[in-house]
Amino acid sequence: MALWSGRFEKDMDQIVKQYNASIGFDQRLYNYDINGSIAHVTMLATQNIITEEERDIIIGGLEQIRTGIANGEIVFTYEDEDIHMAIESRLIQLVGDVGKKVHTGRARNDQSAVDVKQYLCFELREIVKELIELEKVILQKAQQYKEQITVGFTHIQHAQPITLGFMFMGYFQMFKRDIQRLMDAYERINFCPLGTCALAGTTIPLDRHMTSQLLGFAGPTENAMDTVSDRDYILEFLSTASISMMHLSRWAEEFTWWNSTEFSYIAIDDSFCTGSSMMPQKKNPDIAELLRGKCGRVYGDLMGMLTVMKGTPMTYNKDFQEDKEYLFDAVDTWKASVTIFAKMLKKTEYRMDKIAPQLERGFLNATDVAENLVMAGVPFREAHHITGRLVKLCENKGCNLEDLTDEDIKTVNPDISRATLGDITIKACVENRKTFGGTAPSEVERQIANGTAWLDYTEKEWS
Ligand code: ARG
Numbered sequence: 536m537a538l539w540s541g542r543f544e545k546d547m548d549q550i551v552k553q554y555n556a557s558i559g560f561d562q563r564l565y566n567y568d569i570n571g572s573i574a575h576v577t578m579l580a581t582q583n584i585i586t587e588e589e590r591d592i593i594i595g596g597l598e599q600i601r602t603g604i605a606n607g608e609i610v611f612t613y614e615d616e617d618i619h620m621a622i623e624s625r626l627i628q629l630v631g632d633v634g635k636k637v638h639t640g641r642a643r644n645d646q647s648a649v650d651v652k653q654y655l656c657f658e659l660r661e662i663v664k665e666l667i668e669l670e671k672v673i674l675q676k677a678q679q680y681k682e683q684i685t686v687g688f689t690h691i692q693h694a695q696p697i698t699l700g701f702m703f704m705g706y707f708q709m710f711k712r713d714i715q716r717l718m719d720a721y722e723r724i725n726f727c728p729l730g731t732c733a734l735a736g737t738t739i740p741l742d743r744h745m746t747s748q749l750l751g752f753a754g755p756t757e758n759a760m761d762t763v764s765d766r767d768y769i770l771e772f773l774s775t776a777s778i779s780m781m782h783l784s785r786w787a788e789e790f791t792w793w794n795s796t797e798f799s800y801i802a803i804d805d806s807f808c809t810g811s812s813m814m815p816q817k818k819n820p821d822i823a824e825l826l827r828g829k830c831g832r833v834y835g836d837l838m839g840m841l842t843v844m845k846g847t848p849m850t851y852n853k854d855f856q857e858d859k860e861y862l863f864d865a866v867d868t869w870k871a872s873v874t875i876f877a878k879m880l881k882k883t884e885y886r887m888d889k890i891a892p893q894l895e896r897g898f899l900n901a902t903d904v905a906e907n908l909v910m911a912g913v914p915f916r917e918a919h920h921i922t923g924r925l926v927k928l929c930e931n932k933g934c935n936l937e938d939l940t941d942e943d944i945k946t947v948n949p950d951i952s953r954a955t956l957g958d959i960t961i962k963a964c965v966e967n968r969k970t971f972g973g974t975a976p977s978e979v980e981r982q983i984a985n986g987t988a989w990l991d992y993t994e995k996e997w998s
Contacts, residue, residue, distance in 0.1 A: 557859065562611055571650060582741065640739035667714070667997070693899055777834050803820050
């Protein structure tokens with residue numbers, strides 16, 4: 536019979552026990568559960584609710600249980616129900632009646648929340664570290680390819696020339712915001728639920744400030760009712776995870792087509808590809824594809840959790856037990872995805888030999904022609920039209936804008952010549968885009984310097 540079975544006359548049905556149990560997944564919280572109990576009994580002793588001797592016996596027992604779980608001596612079954620009951624019942628077996636005092640002034644509602652919050656605060660910091668590592672790889676690549684020109688696309692059509700360094704710094708900004716979102720969420724997560732009890736606090740004179748401090752939180756949560764029914768912090772984390780996975784997935788998608796035979800802009804390292812069981816020649820970008828697929832999984836975690844919460848009245852409801860699997864899955868998936876992507880990116884070769892010929896195609900310098908006409912006094916709309924006519928002329932002649940002669944140009948507009956079109960080499964097109972946030976190497980250098988300073992600061996703050 537369960538520790539809570541006083542008012543029951545029958546044991547639970549076996550299938551109900553299995554259905555009800557969360558031990559299968561919440562056992563991964565055992566360290567946090569034990570930390571919470573140690574802080575709790577330390578406070579109970581300071582408040583003279585238990586004696587110092589009782590405190591020490593309980594702590595000794597808990598440490599023994601911690602070791603037993605860590606080295607695999609303690610094995611759980613669904614009969615244990617959840618990690619809280621599993622540890623408490625073993626404590627009582629181990630130290631006898633004193634163990635029955637551990638749950639004084641505490642419910643599983645606040646206990647489960649304090650376990651998850653400790654876990655999340657830890658994992659959130661781990662993910663920040665992984666994202667920082669990814670940002671370092673991006674900065675390195677941006678520096679390396681600061682001046683290498685590639686095709687910039689809109690609608691997957693050739694648009695304007697950019698540098699690879701510029702593109703890298705674009706991705707840098709996305710992951711910077713992901714890190715900032717995590718740090719921002721952390722400020723709200725980092726409050727301690729312990730001692731809010733079932734929903735209304737307790738008549739037992741706890742010191743919640745003390746337990747909060749012992750566990751390293753910024754302070755105790757403000758309202759007990761809100762605390763045991765709040766899962767916002769999980770939802771915030773899951774939405775941040777979803778946004779960040781979306782960023783990774785978009786880049787992974789780019790990897791797959793940049794790696795295709797048609798593009799070959801990049802060569803993904805063998806160690807991040809797999810072969811085909813049937814076609815001997817194949818080298819597939821499976822890891823990039825899988826990462827794109829994993830994004831769907833994390834969205835599912837967010838949608839699942841939003842749906843669990845919808846329609847749950849104040850305060851605790853058993854529905855909330857479902858929070859852990861969504862959270863664990865998202866943590867595992869996101870963390871691994873960031874780590875793997877950073878490694879893959881580091882080893883990816885950017886094939887300038889394949890990219891260079893593509894710069895000749897698709898009139899990447901057309902906007903520059905129009906802008907140079909503007910600087911020569913032609914109103915933009917007219918310059919746009921003239922350039923459009925010039926592009927058409929090139930298509931008919933089978934040449935590029937820079938190949939047009941004065942005679943060709945006069946057929947479109949008698950007032951302009953080749954000289955009016957200015958320097959429209961691809962290099963000039965890139966170097967002249969000097970506006971703040973533009974693709975000019977000088978601008979990319981500024982972005983790299985700013986990014987490096989921000990990353991150094993953030994790394995120091997968070998280590
Ligand atoms: N295993 C439960 C959970 O994770 C612990 C809380 C149970 N509380 C209760 N009143 N049944 O949510």
